Amino acid sequence: MISWPNLVSQLFNGLALGALLALISSGLTIIYGTLGVLNLAHGAMFMIGGYAGFVAYQYTESFILAVIAGSLFVMLLGVAMERLIIRHFYHRPHEDQLLVTFGLGICFVEIIRLIFSSQSQLVPPPAIFQGITNLGFMFYPTYRLAVVGIVAIALGALFIILYRTRLGMIVRAGIEDSVMVDSLGINVYRVFMVVFGIGAMAAGFAGIVNAPVVSLTPGIGDDILVQTFVVVVIGGVGSFPGAILGGLIAGEIISVTSMFNPGYAYVMLFAAMTLVLVVRPHGLLGVQGRE
C-alpha cells in the first residue's frame, strides 16, 4: 500500500516533472502568445535539445558544455525555422500553421532517427549530482533534486527576460495586442524571431537537463508535447505564470496517479483539464483574448 516515503518521493518526482513541464510550456506559450503560432514541433525541439547535448557530451565529457551546446543549437534551429518557414505562415489560417509545424516535427524526429537509430542513448548526470541524497526521512536521487534547482534557475532567467527587459516588455505587450505593438514602430518580426528562438531554447534546455533522468529516444518529445498542451490549457494560453502553475499541477497529477496505477495518469490529467475547461474556459491564469 501507500507508504509515506513512497508518497513523498512521488511528490518530489512530480515536482521535478512539473518544473520541466513548466519550462517547456513557458516556451510554447510565449511563442504562441507573441506570434500566434502553436508550434507542434515543440516536442521535437525538446528531443533535439537532448540529442544535441548528447553529442556535445560525447565530444567534451562536460555536462555543462553539453547543456550550453544543446540549448544554443536548439535556439539556432528555432531561429532558422522561424526565418525560413514559420514567418510565411503568420498571415495564413491557424490550421496551416498547425499542419506545417506538425510536419516539421515529424521531419525532425525522422532525421534524428536516421542519424541515431531508434535505440535509446544515455547521458550520465554530472559527477557532482551523481548518487543519492539522504533527506533525513528518505533517500532520493541527487540529480532529480538538482533538476528542480536547475529548472528553477532557468525559469528565473526566463522571468527576468520577460519582466525585466525591454524585449520582455515588447513580448508581453505583443501577447496583449500585437497589432498595437506593430503600429508603435517596433519591428515585430525581429522580435518574433528572437521569441521563437528563446521559446525553442526553453524546450531544448529542458531536453538536455532531462536526458540523464530518462534515456533518449527519437520519440521522447511526443508524450511531452501532449503533456505540454494540457499544461497550457490548464494554465491559460499566453500566460507565463499559468504555464508554471499548470506545469506543477500536471507534474503532480501524473506522479501521484502513477503511484496507484500508471494507466490512469493520463485519465486524471485529462479529467483535470476538462474540469478547468468547464469552470474556467480560459485557463486558471489565462486572459480572454487570443483564441
Added chain:
Amino acid sequence: MLKQRPFLIETLTAIGLIAAPFVLPHLGFAPNTVNRILVWGLFGLGFDILFGFTGLLSFGQSAFYGTGGFVAAYLLTRAGFGNVLGALIIGMIAAAATGYLIGLIALRRTGIYFAMITVAIAEVFFFVEFNPLSDFTGGENGLPGVPTPSFNLGFTTIHFTNGWSLYQFIALCYFIGVIIALRIVRSPVGAILSAIRDNPLRASAVGHNIHGYKLTAFVIAAAYAGFAGGLLGVLQAFMPPDAFTFDTSGQLVMQTAIGGRGTLFGPLVGATVWLFLQDFLQSALGLGAAWKLVLGVVFVLLVCFLRGGIIGGIADLYRLASGRRRRTEAEAEQEAADAEARQQPPPAPMLAKEVEHPAYSGPILKATGLTKRYGGLVANSDIDFSVNQGELRGIIGPNGAGKSTFFKMLTCEVAPTSGQIVFEGRDITGLKVTEVCQLGLTKSYQVNQLFTGLTVRQNLTIAALAELRGKFRLDLFRKLSSVNGLDEQVEHTLALVNLTRRADTPVSELAYGEKRRLEIGLALATSPRLLLLDEPLAGMSPRERVETVKLLKSIARGRTMIIIDHDMDSLFELVERVTVLQEGRVLVSGTPEEIKTNAAVQEAYLGGVHGEIAA
C-alpha cells in the same frame, strides 16, 4: 458543374471502384494495399467534413477509429456476435456516441485550443485502451481473429474472404460512405458548415446555432472513423492496438492535407500517395526507415506551396486553363447588366418576417439604462432609447461616441454591464446573438463580415437558411434546392442589392462597393423586422452612396431600421428622427431639422472650438 449533372460524382466514383480491380494490379498495387487505401479514404470522408468543410482541425480522430474498431472486434471475437455488418454498425454508433461526449468538451473552445484538446483526448484513449480496458481490448496484443463478412441471401451465401473478394465489400462500404457524405455536404447543414469555416462570427449572427452544427460535424466524423476502424479489423483479421496511437491521427491529417482538404476525395488520394510512396521508397529504393522523412518533407512542401493539396492543385490548373476567358466575359456581362439595371424598375421591396404576436403595438425596441464598461472605460452610460414600429432612425456622433458598442449591445453580441433591452415587448437582455436574430433583429456590420470563400449566392443562402430553418435543424439528407422558399428569397435579395449578375462570383473577387451591398444583403436575407445598419455608406464613392441610399429606402418599407453613419447629408435625407450620441451618452434626439440647428450637436462635432475662440 455539380448542379448541371446531379449524379456525376456518384457515377464516376462507382466506375472508378468497379474499374480498380482491373486497372490497379497493373500499376503494382496489391489488393491488400487497395483495401487499406479505401479504409483510410472512408475514415477521411468524415474527417474532411470536419476539417475541410467545417474548418475544425482535430488531431484526435484515432480515439474514434479505435473505439469503433475495438467495439466491433470485441463483439465479433469475444462476445460471439456473428453478424459482421451489424458489429461494424454498432461500432460506428459507439464511436459516434463517444464523439458526442468528447465534442461537448473539445468544442468549448476553438482554434488551437480545439487542436490541443483533441490531441490530449486521443492520448487518453490510447492509455485507457492499453491499461484499464486491456481485459476487453487485449492490451498491446490487440484482438486477433476478427472474421470476414458473409451474407446469407437464402439461395446462396456470399462470403467476402480476402484480397479482391474482400475488396468488393469494402468498396461497397466506401461507395455508400461517399453517397452519404455528398448528401450531407450538399444539404443545408453542409452549406452552414462551410459558413462556419469561413466566418463563425457571422454564421451565428445570421441566426445559426453554430455550436450545434460543429458538434454535428464532430459526431459525423466520429461515426465515419468508427466504421472505418471496424473495417480495419475485418481487413486484417486482427484489431491492432496501434489504431489508437497519435500516429494514426497524424497520418490521417497528413493524408487529407496531401490529397486536398474540402474535397471529400482528398483523403483517398492522400492515402494512395502515402501507401504507394511507403512501398516504393521502402522496397524499390531501399530507403528503409527513411521513407517517413521523405513523406514528411513532401507534406511540409505541400502545405507551404500547394495549400489545396493534390486535388486542389489539379483544380487550380484546370481553372487556370479554362477560367481566364470566362472571367473577362463575365466582367463584360456585368457591365452590360449594370447599365440595364439602371433602366429597369426596382424590384419589389422585401417583406419582413411576420410578427409573431401582431397584437403588440408598443415601441419595437426599448432600451433602458443601457451601460457598458470595459474596465475603467465607460463605452455607453445609462442610455435610454426607444424606437417605434416602422420608424427610420439615424444615430450620429463623433468617433468614439460609443455608437458601435451600442449596436452590439442591442443585437446581444456584447452583454451590457447594466440595463435592459426590450424587443417587441420581450426582454432580450442576456440572450445570444443567434436567438435575437431568430426573433427578427439583426445588423449589418461596420467592417464587412462576409463568407469570403463562398460565392455571393452561397452567402445569401446561408443567411436565408437561418430564417427558413430556424437556428438548428438536422436535415442532413435534404437537398438545398428543396428548402421551401429558399430560391425565391435568395433571388429576391440578390435583386434588391443589385448583385443578380454577380451571383456566382466568389466574394473575394467582388469590388468593395459590391461587398458592402452584400453585407447589407446578408442582414436582409434573414428578413429582420428591425434592421440595424452600422455605417452602410462607409468607404463608398458618391455614386455608390446615391444607389445605396435608394436601396435603403426601398428596404425600409414595412420594416424598422436604425442607421449609424457619418454621412449626414445622406442620413438626414433618409431618416425621420436622429439620436446623437456623445461620449457614451444620448446628447439629444429630434428630427433632422432640429438636429441640424442644435447648438449642443455642433458643439459636440466641432468640440471645444468655442472655448478656443473665447480664449
